[in-house]
Amino acid sequence: MLFRSQIITDPIIIPRDHHRVSRADISGNALRVLNRLHSCGHQAYLVGGGVRDLLLGHRPKDFDVATDATPEQVRAIFRNCRLIGRRFRLAHVIYGRDVIEVATFRGSHKSDQAGQHQTDNGMLMRDNVWGTLEEDAERRDFSVNALYYNIADFSIVDYAGGMRDLERGILRMLGDAETRYREDPVRMLRALRFAAKLDFDIDPEAEEPIPELAYLLDDVPAARLFEEVLKLFMGGYAEVVYELLRDYELFERLFSPTARVLEEAPESAENLLIHGLVNTDKRILYGKPVTPGFLFAVLLWEPVRQLAERNLAGGDDQAAAVQRASSAVLVEQVQRVSIPRRFSSMSREIWHLQHCFHTTKSKRPQRLASHPRFRAAYDFLQLRGVAGEVDPALVEWWREYYEASETVHAGAPKKKRRPRRRGRKPAVTGDNTP
Ligand code: ATP
Ligand code: MG
DSSP states (O other): OHHHHHHOOSOEEEOGGGSOOOGGGSOHHHHHHHHHHHHTTOOEEEETHHHHHHHTTOOOSOOEEEESSOHHHHHHHOTTEEEEOSSSOEEEEEETTEEEEEEEOBOOOOHHHHHHHBOTTOOBSOOOOBOOHHHHHHHSSBGGGOEEEETTTOOEEESSSHHHHHHHTEEOBSSOHHHHHHHOTHHHHHHHHHHHHHTOEEOHHHHTTHHHHGGGGGGSOHHHHHHHHHHHHSSSOHHHHHHHHHHTTOHHHHOHHHHHHHTTSOHHHHHHHHHHHHHHHHHHHTTOOOOHHHHHHHHHHHHHHHHHHHHHHTTOOHHHHHHHHHHHHHHHHHHHSOOOHHHHHHHHHHHHHHGGGGOOSTTHHHHHHTSTTHHHHHHHHHHHHHTTSSOHHHHHHHHHHHHHHHHHHHHSOOOOOOOOOTTOOOOOTTOOOO
């Protein structure tokens, strides 16, 4: 097969004393999984971001394991194991909040069978054909993501020239890029995400087809795109990701209401968005929490603002104008990227509270300040100030007010939090009602 001979060669084996991946840098739980699989007679490798990031001297976000054990065999070995996914069956080995993802080696789809797993656009609906390590390497997306750390002898196995690309800082798609994007259009988003995260160049062959194939993202389920959007914008490099998404024409596929209005919007609109993303990146850098509710408020504000203005001109009062604009924008947005209600309702509240900041008389500020979303709404007001959308004097008034009230609260005794009622779990993602 052409595809195969193009990328997969005899593997280069880098012995333990010739690379920098050390067991000391691998999480205890990942090591436990690797060792256990190995002692049960299976092959077990660390693969993907865990190996790539350690080789680059970064701290990996998570550790993924690849093995020749089938998901059922993995489940039989670990009591704390759950099988997940239909399209891509995986085992999750669970240690409290830490989840180690264990994937069985994927095999290649023989061409006569491939059609049964694909849509008309070439998208893979299933990828559950088991295979060998070599075949698994071929199914990975980029060469730098196809490096395997072997727990049996601590060597690194490189079938696809990943070590060389890692040194050169290149993201090279394995196989024919267009085919691979058609199989899974999310790979286009992954290319941009890794380019931003690692500061790598996308190989011209992988880069060139992206704008033309951008439309394929329309076939990806909205719930999966929500997960991808979080990875794109909450990894600490959101601003670069945004620029790349715009350059490669993917932004409009994810955020069509925003993309549509940005073209003709005042400069302040994009300034606000970029400042919002820069702030998010800074918060992540300093280990402060970030919430998708605020992120979506930033990303979708301009269409909401414009529509609210039109509603106002049409006779709505302030609150109704924003309310109706929020609903209309969210209804359109969640067709592409679902937003669980707990996040979209936060965005709504942030938007809704903006007009309240314009009244600084009587008891109004006090009432606003006691709103549970005041802090987020106030941060958002600051962004609007920096972007030149509101009078700086108003932002300054609120800054002074906020700082004064902070000092008062700092001296006050803390309220006891009511315990959460038992049996009520927070909603999980997937609810995309705005
Ligand atoms: P990070 O965890 O830092 O975001 P990662 O490379 O580990 O990056 P994961 O999404 O955790 O990314 O996936 C683990 C590995 O699985 C990848 O490195 C890659 O080898 C493979 N992989 C994940 N998604 C795809 C995909 N859509 N197509 C092909 N291979 C994939
Ligand atoms: Mg990973």
